[in-house]
Amino acid sequence: MQSPLPQTWDLDKFFPGGSRSESFGKYLVQLEEDLKELHARLRELKAPQTAGEADTLLPVIDLLQRVVLSLREAASFTGCLAAENQHDKAAVMLGGRVKAIEADYATALTLFDDLLTRVGKEAWAALLANPEVADITYPLEERRALAADKLPPEQEALINDLAIDGYHGWGELYNTTVSKLRISYEEKDGTVKELSAGQAANRMHSPDREVRQKLFRLWEEKWAEHADYCADALNHLAGFRLKLYERRGWQELHKEPLAINRMSQETLDAMWSVIEGGKDSFLRYLERKAKLLGVPKLNWYDVEAPVGEGSLTFSYDQGAALIVEQFRRFSPKMADFAVMAFENRWIEAEDRDGKRPGGFCTSFPASEETRIFMTYAGTASNVATLAHELGHGYHQHVMNDLPALAQDYAMNVAETASTFAEMVMADAAVKAAASEAERLTLLEDKIQRSVAFYMNIHARFLFETEFYEERRQGLVGTERLNELMLSAQKRAFRDALGEYHPHFWASKLHFYITEVPFYNFPYTFGYMFSTGLYAEALQRGEAFEEQYIALLRDTGRMTVEELAEKHLGVDLRKPDFWQRALDLSVADVEEFLRLT
Template identity: 30%
Template sequence: MKEWNLNDLYTGYDSEAFQQDFAALDTHINAMNALAESLGQRDPHSTLKAIIEQLSAYQTLTRRLGAYLSLRQSANTADQQTVSMNSRFQIKTSQSALASTRFQKWIAAQDLDALIPGDPLFQQHAFWLQEIRSHAAHTLSDEVEDAIGKMELNGSNAWAQLQEYMTSTVAVTMDGQDYTLSSIRNLAYSTDPTVRKKAYEAELKAYDKIKDAVCFALNSIKGEANTVSELRHFDSVLDMTLFNSRMRKETLDAMFTAIDEALPRFHAYLRHKAELLGYTDGLPFYELFALMGKSTRTFTTDEAKAYLIQNFTPFSKDVAGIIERAFDEEWIDFFPRKGKVGGAFCCNLPMLKQSRVLTNFDGSLSDVVTLAHELGHAYHGHRIENHSPLNTRYSMPVAETASTFNETVIMNAAIRDAASDEEKMMLIESTLQDVTQVICDIYSRYLFETEVVEKRKDGFLFSDDLEDIMLRAQKKAYGTGLDHNQLHPYMWICKSHYYDAGLNFYNFPYAFGCLFAKGLYAQYQKEGPAFVDKYNRLLEATTVSSVEDVAAMAGIDITLPDFWRDSLAIVETMIDEFIALSAK
């Protein structure tokens, strides 16, 4: 079993380093609270300098401890020691909420335009300081901010852990054998249509065991989000999300305008695939990932490594180098197992100049693309690892830029080098599978969450209600492309993104990332190697710029539908090519 190595963080809970750092939390929190009590007693310049220095040290410490605890819990949600230690950590860190709020209020009240030019440290943190000023209108009283921080411990954080535990431990039975939810969902990529259908049916049946518990989790998290957004004087949870994402509503509207216009072409692709597979009423949900063509190529982890390095080296030796480090230095936890969370993610560790990647690798080409995606996040982390600790947070939309760019690089390379029309058709269709997920499926998730958040204001949504909302969202997003009698009413259970109260609407950033990255890749094809430096500077700016300003660095205006239409046109051309190749 190839698992990640966390020893560079800590060798265990009983290690001297972990014990010292965990104890140091109290020291840092006490120092922050003391500084918060003394605000106004010293001159603004020295006070601001002390705040930046204390917050930087505290963030480095908590990010290291928090990453270690989170990574261990993701790898084994049933680890009681980790669950207990994580709870202790969250209780401790919640004690810094009041000081942080006071710092932000004090900063917002200062004449930053006069302070920033006079000190290199302040200039380095100019965007961070100005962002705090813009958040002032949504910052509450000290007492309320403190209460919210403590409420989340036993509210949304606890409910999220319940969803994670239920979905990672539920037994899914197929042909008398028990599978994890992750491994049964991986069977959607099986080359055997009988296996794909049986896995889908077994998956749906398993949700009956956990749907009511997870239903309460979702209701509680979205109810809390509604309460917090109202308290902070936002018009809606989406409004709060866009504000925190450094993204304007007109950008989101422009993107969805273009997506709505393009949906019929995606529906045509799905109907054509359905016809090729022998279906007459659209594609059943369990056939979304059926591979078209006769290729049965699978990858070992070593073969995946070689394939990725070979295809990324022509674009950037730096990107290829991060991929090689990730494999060689045991950054990756590859395979599904009981207790391990599903899906995939990357955790950047700037204090180590490393990352850690979790996948549920099963050897398919799609799994290799997933690795490329997550290692794109690792490369993004590499580009910002020398920033100040306070300058390492990128917002949700641009968070998917490097990851989706990586996907585009690896799939375009594979398509370009295809040995035959049949292999080329298979690779194009594999790409269309992924893009359909981040256009149609993400759109369905956006529609679902929009309705859930709105209806949660007026009452509780039972599992039947959530299933109905999900089915209607899928019908609108997938249209006539899917068989409406063979959809997936439980997609709200297995998608962890719904259960992070700090990242509501963690769906549209995937569509943004996909289309933004495709537009950037088109520029790379025009400009060649000269584009790479521009790309690196763009990634480095994602933590200290708005989404619109990041795009402007590449000469793009994302508040207009035209850019999004051009990116979607690239995909529509692939759909036409797939239909033409499959007709042969």
């Protein structure tokens, strides 16, 4: 790879000029015109009843898929602009316009779904038998079934329109709140720095406990100052969802997120049950880590702190080289993809003010490219995040030639691809460590991710479930939100910590994402599913690369239970697969205990 690698992404490849791009303005106009045409066709088209009439649906399906790709392209562009510079007001305005187009598309999708429900049995069978829709039969059948479980299309369309300034508006308010947040931090030399939320979050992984503790105090205080705004947003987001569920006649809180993730309640219960039964090993790890850090119990800000060679850092070029090297041991194609992403400026990694916190990978499917966002500070955790997001990018890369509806894979399997890439890199790095001290550091960083998925994410799931139950009865105040968060954290961590993070509900963006409710358990599913996949990779050797690609390409075309049965021969509704995955994580803990 070239050196030094660029650390800023290229968005001009899509639309030159950023938030002032004339070409993007024209692109949105064309997208709006295509949407108008889609609406008109859907209103004019009569639902076919006979086999001979089935082909009348094909032009509408083609137009809808073209709109999907264009809309994803537009949303990715505005999302990238807003993330790279939270002070770019023009980007925020463009994002609002795209949200409005998305609402208009959601209305068109409602009309499309209603049309599918009215197609006659003979015509439906003929449509699904048509080779032109072979790759999208599952999403078509899924849309037809889900539509029958919703309100009449006119009411669903009205909800979509009202959601722009209501439901989604509260999510935007949260984003604005975060963009204004600044933490004044005094360095040991007396200089004072104004840290954004993203910069402060990175600094809380410092090997210096005094730094972590000081920043955590400031972090909690700052979120306490903003808590009322966050509580308003969270309450109204939940209230909107609950009222919608009530009108649709849905009683189960997890009905929508499970449907979105194409998984059953039995699978979710089996996964959490195995995790609950295996937490003792992770409690031993937390106890040992506390001893190594010289404290009676870990506090929240200690859980992700490094041990051993805590100063182990990687320049951006070193981190990139490590990722490519480890990817290549498993999959030359995945390594080649990573090289392309690094060299062609698909990654925004520069550590600077004004960027939003966190990391993500977003797709530009019409251009068949992706873009990755993060703030790289050189920690082992940063390298893992970079590998994680490249895994997302590779997932999209192998699906680029599929129809738009077949590319619509759920969050849980999306997180499978990303955490699998992270695991390939992390496990190989541990095995190739130059010394016992380096091995310990890398192994401990790997275990931290297990703790995050089995305990931190579990706390989020427990909190959100309890919060929604209470929200049915009315607004939930800031203090009560803190209490619910503390209770969930203590239960998930089995009271293993000395101090917790009561304002975590305010500081975590995931609770405020309007597109996906319960933006938590899919992460744990993805982590455990990818762990099981990794075990398969170790057994199957070189043959697994093509099998893995085949699995990824099927993620938008079946339920997760069907996916696991077809490609792995396992039943996710039973504990066996989950236990094997957990055992691999426990083996890491046992090795850590041996090394320390």
